[in-house]
Amino acid sequence: MSDWHKSSYSGGTNECVEVREHEVGADVRDTQHRDQAELAFPSGEWQGFLTQLRS
Structure with a gap:
C-alpha cells in the first residue's frame, strides 16, 4: 500500500x-483529524471521481 x-x-x-491509493x-x-475515520473508495468509484475532477 502506498503512503x-x-x-x-x-x-x-x-x-x-x-x-x-492502492x-x-x-x-x-x-489532515486535521488523521486519527479519526477515513473514507474508502473502490477502484472504479475512485477512477470515476478523478475523471469528473479532471473534466
Missing part, C-alpha cells in the same frame, strides 16, 4: 485532505 499524500487540489491552508482503490482522510 498518504496531500491532495493536489488542497490549497496552502491546513484544511486539506490526504489520499492513499491496488483496490483509495482511502481519503482529513
Whole structure:
C-alpha cells in the first residue's frame, strides 16, 4: 500500500485532505483529524471521481 499524500487540489491552508491509493482503490482522510475515520473508495468509484475532477 502506498503512503498518504496531500491532495493536489488542497490549497496552502491546513484544511486539506490526504489520499492513499492502492491496488483496490483509495482511502481519503482529513489532515486535521488523521486519527479519526477515513473514507474508502473502490477502484472504479475512485477512477470515476478523478475523471469528473479532471473534466
